[in-house]
Amino acid sequence: MTRLSLKTARPAYDPQLTDIGIVHLGVGAFHRAHQADYTDAVLAKGDRRWAILGASLRSADTRDALRQQDYLYTLAASDESGERCKVIAALRGVLVAPENPQALVEAMCLPGVKIVSLTVTEKGYCHDPATGTLNDQHPDILHDLATPDAPRSAPGFLVEAIHARKARGLPPFTVLCCDNLPANGRTVAKVVARLAELRSPALGAYVAEHVAFPATMVDRIVPATTDADRARIAAATGLDDAWPVVTEAFTDWVIEDHFPQGRPDWAARFVTDIAPFETMKLRLLNGAHSSMSYLGYLAGHETIASCMQDAALAHFVSCLMNSEVTSTLTVPPGTDVAAYKQALLGRFRNPGLRHRCWQIAMDGSQKLPQRLLGTIRDRLKAGEPIDALALGVAAWMRYVTGVDETGGAIDVRDPLKDELRARADAAGLDAERLAPALLGIEAIFGRDLPVDPRFTAAVTAALDSLIRHGSKQTYETFRSTHP
Template sequence: MTIVHPASARRLGAAALASLPASVARPNYDRAAVATGIVHLGIGAFHRAHQAVYTDDVLAAGDLRWGILGASLRSPDTRDALVPQDGLYSLAVRDSDGERLRVIGAIRDVLVAPQAPAALIEALCRPSVAIVSLTVTEKGYCHDPATGRLDEAHPDVVHDLAHPEAPRSAIGILAQAIARRRAAGLKPFTPLCCDNLPANGRTLHRILSRYAALVSPDLGTYVEGEIACPDTMVDRIVPATTDEDRARIAAALGVEDAWPVVTEAFTQWVIEDRFLSGRPGWEAAGATLVADVAPYETMKLRLLNGSHSALAYLGYLSGCETVATAMAEPGIAAFVAALMADSTPTLVLPPGADVAGYKRSLVDRFRNTALKHRTWQIAMDGSQKLPQRLLGTIRDRLAQGLPIERHALGVAAWMRYVAGTDEAGRPIDVRDPLAADFAAIARDAGPVADRLAPALMGLQAVFGDDLPSDPRFRTAVTRALDALFRDGAKATAAAYARLPSPD
């Protein structure tokens, strides 16, 4: 993305705060007195609509130790948008009641790791930094999604092991900073994963420990025994910002904001309370601090994320650009509700959970026409998402002797999508680390379910060894894929919504 600023535009920044409309909330604390207590890797829209907002509330309550230094691991776009604005940006919360604007001040600065790797490592070694949080997406952990282990052949891992002083992966950056802090006698920071990985803190700890051991056995032992990585569950729908959003928000603010963030009213953050060197009082800002995140995480991954992915593939294939448009299709909406019902028996619910109310709220959130959440955006990186969003549920239902047809349709819709052509014959821009593999498989197999399904199941990094060898899984996915080719996504979703649910 290229940020373009009209030459005559007045930019959002510290000097513009006083002139904003009275309806726009803004930082009420002395930003010059804020220390850097958190470094965040992956300073994208989700972080700025979620963790940064909770932290902004902590700063507003008077604890100024927790300013955020953001770091982009790839593109300079976020830095180029926010640094000229003194780190400020607007949060637009949209629902049927309209749009509410708030300026967030928690981000103190933004670095671009490829341009300044030494500066980032130095920042991570500041004594004030107690937490390094991450939203680098599932693919950013250089791991095998099917096993949750470090992919030691990943190009970034290979590079970082050869050049540990100049890492380019999040894992390499963390390990180098941990080693430097240890050598300097500094207290360790807490790595805090905020991505949709199963047992995300423990997964990060396993990956990081293995990588550190490859750097040196001594470092591996230190990370394994001394570094804590709490589990978290994050939940907020954050569509990509559009030029229409920028124009609308600029008109409301009276100044240009190069990169506002648009989101829904709902937000949730569940955090395992296990930190090495202190943490912000996020609970006062609405976060839930618990001893065990797993029940919350599984409920969210299987009910929200699993349904979201299936909805995105079925919607995109049938020509629905947004989630709300897809949910306006009666057959797809009925399928989503039935898919959630099938996922429910696999859950161990958190204490006091209202699962029926949660599912109703998800349907309402998916129907939110004020958010233009593109199905294509959700469909990205499916090879990294499927194992935790759909395949884990399938494994549990198979173990319980329950039918898997609806979840198999979600997998088949992914297969139909990554084959690269929608139902109108238009090419699909498939964004995924395995996109080249998908294209080669689709060329060889053609639009034939009996050939395409088993070929894609051969991707061990996605499906492992167990599911492809299970005839119940093979049959259900192949049958669903055949129905998608024959009848299309809308009709197939409607038909699968009507299937009996013996459980």
């Protein structure tokens, strides 16, 4: 079959006639389904200043797949009416940072680059999820402080490029975080300014005073691409694409409008206060996703769509959102939160998205603080019950033991995997021992939750049920007691 390339496909514009205005760190599936899609539309309308140079901070896989097809790729979006494919041409290239760190720094110093955006996942910021502060003992941060001209971490690349631009008399780029961090602009600003300060107090002050970190809320479900996806998309398009991206038709992007060097005219919502949008999405979509992924995986469900076909598990998700999360939200003006929740349930049920529970379950130690624990703190402060939220936390605890309900191994992917497994092995499958062992990880739970008996009792009871009766019976019992 013919390979996708500029010779075989006709994008809406010639990418070779565009200029690089954005460097993106973490050029994975989500970026290619979300920010690159929005940017592709801007380029197609004629503003050719905003092509993207992608960068992988770890693997060469994306570069190697896309280089042979002129960095074009297919975006396949599905809803109940079917799947539609289009070619995205916004990527001008992909750098692989470990191969040549200085090349990436130089790219970030191009005069035309006005924005450096990021989707490096929560763990990519080398921070403490419970406090949002830089973990200055993280191995990559220690490396970047010792060898700043050859960084490894996303914060390290940002600081070195900001330093280099300052030395050359170039204005700083805007740093646009598109990851699911609470107050992501302020969090990344704090992390980057602290790393800069550790290098030089003057550089830290420069970052704090002169570099813009607008906050964002990103919303699109993007499963990992499978070989079945590749075959289906090739059959639909007649072109062989080494790495297409599959997603849902729904997409949303809310951005704090603070871009001193300019920005594309993205079809996003530009606001002055991002917090209500961010909190609503993190707690409703991401909180439900994480809770469902752990419970569903343990019960034998492979995908989120499969979870939603389980009436008792779908009831748990609705109860989590309606009975516990909604009361903690400040609903953004003009937003119909009931309609948003109803739409979420439909998106979760989308059979065209094979979003694996195992994929969503990754990096739970980094995700729990903003997806579940903030909501729990607000509920406890209001004196309200946390039954569904506690079950979500307990399901994570059961999952990270690394052993499923049949005695098989769980491939736990988490930056704290070794510590989680060591604590779980020492405690054994005993809720009275396992719950406090995992709650003792301050980087996740802070100092307040582990000493709050309302929280510890609810989580321990839920964990005991998961251990004794299994996930499916536990959430079926939840359904009968929480109609």
